[in-house]
Amino acid sequence: MSALMSDPTLVVLVWASLAAFAAGLGVVPRLVRGSLSRGALGWANALAAGLMLGVAYLLLTDGLGEAYWAGSAGAAVGVGAVILIRRLLGTAELDLNALRHAGPEYGYQVMLVNTVHAAFEGVAIGAAMSVSTPFGISTALALAIHNVPEGMVLTEILHGRGVRTLHAATLAVAANLNQVLVAVVTFALVSAAPAAQPWALGIAVGSLLQLVLAELLPESYHQAGHTSIALVALLAMGMVVGLAGVGP
Amino acid sequence: MSDFVSTLAGLPSVALVFVYALITALATGLGAIPFLFVRTLSDRFIAYANAIAAGLMVGASFGLVGEGTAYGRLETLGGAFLGVLFILATQRMLGEQDEEALVFGAATGEGARRMLLMMIVMTVHSFSEGVAVGVSFGGGVTLATLITVAIAIHNIPEGVAITAVLRPQGVSVAKCAGWSVVSSLPQPLMAVPAFLFVEAFRPALPWGLGFAAGAMLFMVLVELLPEAFNQGRRTQVATLTTASIIAMVLFQRLL
Numbered sequence: 001m002s003a004l005m006s007d008p009t010l011v012v013l014v015w016a017s018l019a020a021f022a023a024g025l026g027v028v029p030r031l032v033r034g035s036l037s038r039g040a041l042g043w044a045n046a047l048a049a050g051l052m053l054g055v056a057y058l059l060l061t062d063g064l065g066e067a068y069w070a071g072s073a074g075a076a077v078g079v080g081a082v083i084l085i086r087r088l089l090g091t092a093e094l095d096l097n098a099l100r101h102a103g104p105e106y107g108y109q110v111m112l113v114n115t116v117h118a119a120f121e122g123v124a125i126g127a128a129m130s131v132s133t134p135f136g137i138s139t140a141l142a143l144a145i146h147n148v149p150e151g152m153v154l155t156e157i158l159h160g161r162g163v164r165t166l167h168a169a170t171l172a173v174a175a176n177l178n179q180v181l182v183a184v185v186t187f188a189l190v191s192a193a194p195a196a197q198p199w200a201l202g203i204a205v206g207s208l209l210q211l212v213l214a215e216l217l218p219e220s221y222h223q224a225g226h227t228s229i230a231l232v233a234l235l236a237m238g239m240v241v242g243l244a245g246v247g248p
Numbered sequence: 249m250s251d252f253v254s255t256l257a258g259l260p261s262v263a264l265v266f267v268y269a270l271i272t273a274l275a276t277g278l279g280a281i282p283f284l285f286v287r288t289l290s291d292r293f294i295a296y297a298n299a300i301a302a303g304l305m306v307g308a309s310f311g312l313v314g315e316g317t318a319y320g321r322l323e324t325l326g327g328a329f330l331g332v333l334f335i336l337a338t339q340r341m342l343g344e345q346d347e348e349a350l351v352f353g354a355a356t357g358e359g360a361r362r363m364l365l366m367m368i369v370m371t372v373h374s375f376s377e378g379v380a381v382g383v384s385f386g387g388g389v390t391l392a393t394l395i396t397v398a399i400a401i402h403n404i405p406e407g408v409a410i411t412a413v414l415r416p417q418g419v420s421v422a423k424c425a426g427w428s429v430v431s432s433l434p435q436p437l438m439a440v441p442a443f444l445f446v447e448a449f450r451p452a453l454p455w456g457l458g459f460a461a462g463a464m465l466f467m468v469l470v471e472l473l474p475e476a477f478n479q480g481r482r483t484q485v486a487t488l489t490t491a492s493i494i495a496m497v498l499f500q501r502l503l
């Protein structure tokens with residue numbers, strides 16, 4: 001086992017897979033408690049937002065080091081990529097948490113949004129792993145936890161469209177699987193060309209921040225009180241910053 | 249005894265620290281200048297101004313947390329927790345006031361409450377910044393001018409954030425500049441004692457930095473972003489906020 005885990009690419013593969021499969025755990029609250037309230041969905045979004053904000057902070061502060069200009073240029077590329085893809089797909093102003101009154105095309109649109117969202121998380125995991133293995137593992141772990149509430153929200157939407165719970169869990173994992181590939185590719189590219197590291201970290205920071213602000217927070221404010229949303233998001237962010245200090 | 253002697257020897261520099269810190273406070277007022285070029289105060293403008301203020305404050309908080317964790321991670325998080333509680337309590341207190349009793353400039357009610365909260369958050373955050381200035385001066389006054397210039401420039405975006413919240417409520421640009429300076433006045437007041445008693449202030453620094461970051465982040469999440477999303481399109485709000493975060497972090501790192 002330890003011999004296997006000494007291969008850095010394998011470490012990336014294992015941890016990125018863990019993050020992707022965590023999305024399937026999003027069905028657990030549904031299995032335990034049945035349908036989720038609107039407020040609970042809001043908190044799930046806020047939790048996901050706070051964790052992602054914490055990851056962006058760590059990549060920026062602990063990851064980038066002195067490479068400000070390449071990092072900022074990378075961030076601009078990340079933001080631009082998110083905007084461009086969302087515009088091309090026509091999902092830029094889509095209500096991501098429509099539980100009813102949604103058209104037949106809504107189901108695949110939400111899957112598309114989740115798939116693209118997950119790919120950028122892959123960039124974050126791959127770039128963080130290139131900084132150091134412990135740093136990469138804390139990043140992957142935070143994003144794995146982040147994928148659970150995201151899976152919860154997706155499960156709720158899919159359930160509203162008549163999808164069975166097991167199918168919803170499988171679809172949630174499937175939408176996140178691409179982050180394994182993206183993480184491994186990012187890691188391999190940065191290992192081959194170390195000069196690309198601040199760019200990769202920058203792209204991750206820019207895209208993660210943009211995703212938090214364009215996809216997670218706007219929905220949450222419609223679902224629960226502003227105070228509770230802010231508290232949940234800050235608590236999640238604090239957890240990431242705190243755990244980074246005691247990490248392996 | 250030796251402490252006392254070195255304190256005496258530092259006296260001219262005390263005045264220097266105060267004057268330098270005062271200059272940094274005045275620089276905050278410069279943040280109002282860009283708003284001279286904005287003529288209409290539409291709903292969109294309110295949304296985008298709030299988004300910019302939110303981004304600048306998140307970027308500043310990232311810097312504060314980064315600096316704080318260098319002194320102590322748990323202390324910084326503890327401070328952030330207290331900062332959130334403080335704003336929560338202040339918010340409750342302001343919420344209990346009569347709508348008519350809450351007046352800020354020409355605004356009353358909800359608008360006045362938001363502006364007051366913004367002023368409280370930014371003023372409170374200046375206390376910790378003042379301590380940070382004083383403690384860093386404690387390392388030696390030779391770099392004083394350089395540090396002062398850096399902090400003065402660093403304060404300008406904070407003036408932008410304050411003006412971005414006050415201006416849409418109809419406060420004049422000149423008054424926005426005035427309020428920005430007021431919010432930074434704790435800086436010289438705190439810098440001097442922190443400079444004189446570095447050893448006493450240093451342990452409190454991560455708590456103070458965390459407090460400021462927690463207060464600002466909470467203000468962003470509870471007031472500025474919901475307001476921005478309410479009035480503007482989400483892609484534009486998200487892009488402006490992200491761009492402001494990155495610009496602020498780059499700005500602080502380069503100085």
